[in-house]
Amino acid sequence: MARLPRLIGRGRALEVLMSADGVNGELAELYGYVNRSLPDDQLDSFVDALARRISSFDKQSLAETKRLVDVSSLPPDAEIAPEWDAFTASAARPAAQARIKALFELGFHAPGEVEDRLGHFVGTLGAITEVPANHA
Numbered sequence: 001m002a003r004l005p006r007l008i009g010r011g012r013a014l015e016v017l018m019s020a021d022g023v024n025g026e027l028a029e030l031y032g033y034v035n036r037s038l039p040d041d042q043l044d045s046f047v048d049a050l051a052r053r054i055s056s057f058d059k060q061s062l063a064e065t066k067r068l069v070d071v072s073s074l075p076p077d078a079e080i081a082p083e084w085d086a087f088t089a090s091a092a093r094p095a096a097q098a099r100i101k102a103l104f105e106l107g108f109h110a111p112g113e114v115e116d117r118l119g120h121f122v123g124t125l126g127a128i129t130e131v132p133a134n135h136a
Contacts, residue, residue, distance in 0.1 A: 001074035001083045008032050022119030099125055 005013040008031045014032075016023060025037030038046055054062065090096055100108075102125055107114040114121050 002079040006073060006075065020119060020122045022117065 001013070004016065007013075008016070012033075013029050016031075022031060023031070025034065028034040029037040037125065091100070099122075103114065103118075103121060106121060108118070108121075109115065
């Protein structure tokens with residue numbers, strides 16, 4: 001949550017985070033979420049050519065460039081810890097646990113449609129409000 005608004009802007013970050021929906025490559029590129037989106041049949045050759053080009057440059061210059069870009073674009077580590085704590089607290093709540101359980105029952109974490117289209121399935125669960133009495 002600290003990094004995404006800096007990367008794609010506040011409104012888009014809220015859309016991505018609050019909708020819990022998948023973002024396809026084309027939209028991710030448009031939002032600035034990824035550098036570029038390529039068809040599968042072009043990805044390997046593009047990555048190989050890019051890696052070869054970058055690896056031909058001076059290693060110290062590359063490291064310094066990356067460090068300076070990180071300083072100006074990444075949040076300080078102190079901003080990450082509170083967000084992680086908020087996430088783990090949220091995931092531990094009974095309603096979240098009920099949703100996670102429902103996802104596992106649908107096939108989450110196994111090869112198949114739920115894993116491939118997780119954002120869709122998260123959105124179809126609706127508001128699970130019934131929590132077993134021993135979890136309330």
